[in-house]
Amino acid sequence: MKWNKLTIDTTTAAVDMISYSLEEMGIEGVEIIDHVPLSEEDRKTMYVDLLPDEIAPDDGTAKICFYVDEKENLEEVVCRVKEELANISRFLPIGSGTISFDTTEEEDWINNWKQFFKPFRLDDNIVIKPTWEVLKEQKEDDLVIQIDPGTAFGTGSHETTKLCISQLKKYIKPHQTLLDVGCGSGILSIIGLKLGVEKTVGTDIDPNAIRATLENCQINQVTEEEYQALQGNLLEDEEFRASLGSHCYDIVVANILADVIIPLSALAGSFLKKDGIFITSGIINTKEEEVKEAMIKNGFEILEITRMGDWVSITGRPKK
Numbered sequence: 001m002k003w004n005k006l007t008i009d010t011t012t013a014a015v016d017m018i019s020y021s022l023e024e025m026g027i028e029g030v031e032i033i034d035h036v037p038l039s040e041e042d043r044k045t046m047y048v049d050l051l052p053d054e055i056a057p058d059d060g061t062a063k064i065c066f067y068v069d070e071k072e073n074l075e076e077v078v079c080r081v082k083e084e085l086a087n088i089s090r091f092l093p094i095g096s097g098t099i100s101f102d103t104t105e106e107e108d109w110i111n112n113w114k115q116f117f118k119p120f121r122l123d124d125n126i127v128i129k130p131t132w133e134v135l136k137e138q139k140e141d142d143l144v145i146q147i148d149p150g151t152a153f154g155t156g157s158h159e160t161t162k163l164c165i166s167q168l169k170k171y172i173k174p175h176q177t178l179l180d181v182g183c184g185s186g187i188l189s190i191i192g193l194k195l196g197v198e199k200t201v202g203t204d205i206d207p208n209a210i211r212a213t214l215e216n217c218q219i220n221q222v223t224e225e226e227y228q229a230l231q232g233n234l235l236e237d238e239e240f241r242a243s244l245g246s247h248c249y250d251i252v253v254a255n256i257l258a259d260v261i262i263p264l265s266a267l268a269g270s271f272l273k274k275d276g277i278f279i280t281s282g283i284i285n286t287k288e289e290e291v292k293e294a295m296i297k298n299g300f301e302i303l304e305i306t307r308m309g310d311w312v313s314i315t316g317r318p319k320k
Helices: 012-024 040-046 074-088 112-116 159-171 187-194 207-219 238-243 258-271 285-297
Strands: 002-011 031-034 061-069 099-105 126-130 143-147 177-181 199-204 227-231 249-255 272-284 300-308 311-318
Touching: 002 012, 002 074, 012 031, 012 061, 012 074, 074 099, 143 187, 143 207, 159 187, 159 249, 159 272, 159 300, 159 311, 177 187, 187 199, 187 207, 187 227, 187 249, 199 207, 207 227, 249 258, 258 272, 258 285, 258 300, 272 285, 285 300, 285 311
Parallel strands: 126 143, 177 199, 177 249, 199 227, 249 272
Antiparallel strands: 002 061, 002 099, 031 061, 272 311, 300 311
16 A cells, blocks of 8 residues: 655644644644654653764754545545644744655554664674574574564664673673663663572563563563563652662663763662672763762772763662
């Protein structure tokens, strides 16, 4: 099936009203493209950070894209949209209000990205393999981790994840326990178990991450005795935080972002055993000092700082 893609050039001020009008017309699934910065709440919920050069200035413009079945009368749809735009323009600035057209084939949007995710080697003996791919080359001592990230972050290819994995390999010892804060797809927990950790607990505020983590654990033959995935916000929910236990983990790993790691550094020590290790990543280099200072302030001795591209990992342990 083919679809007609229509794009309205407008303003951020008019986005909500135009989207509502399109919905009233029976058009669903609009896509909004703008440069409005993420709110602090969005960043906390999404666990996302951006490099400065990835952020375009908000110029007040926006585009609204929507799709119309090729069988529908396109001219009639456009006339109705123009009428709605004219009405809205009486109350809000809508910009140029021009409508452009394109045609697209119906596709499996959820799964098309999979064609770009291929098996890759993280280091000498850790290989990440998508569940739908066949591994053609494998060494005898390879640790093969199968991952289907779904809608959760974490294929292992990003610099922040690689930094964490490198530190886990360095500090993990047999029969340890690990707390994975912001577990995403569960990749760090699974690798931790493959490297010798005895028990791992993963937490995330996103239910999609918990679902993806449990599925990936099953794919990698991780048992319920070895791994527990819990949804909750340990920064804000004291009851949830208490349920994770006190001073019972050898390693706490957090591949999130600087603005979460900073407050987390005030709590991480309460989860760690004596001589425990706190591994952090997801830190943009411009916030390295800020995270480092927070960790020191909260009683951590900085053991190591590693970097890859624009990203930083800081590893510490509670001062004796």
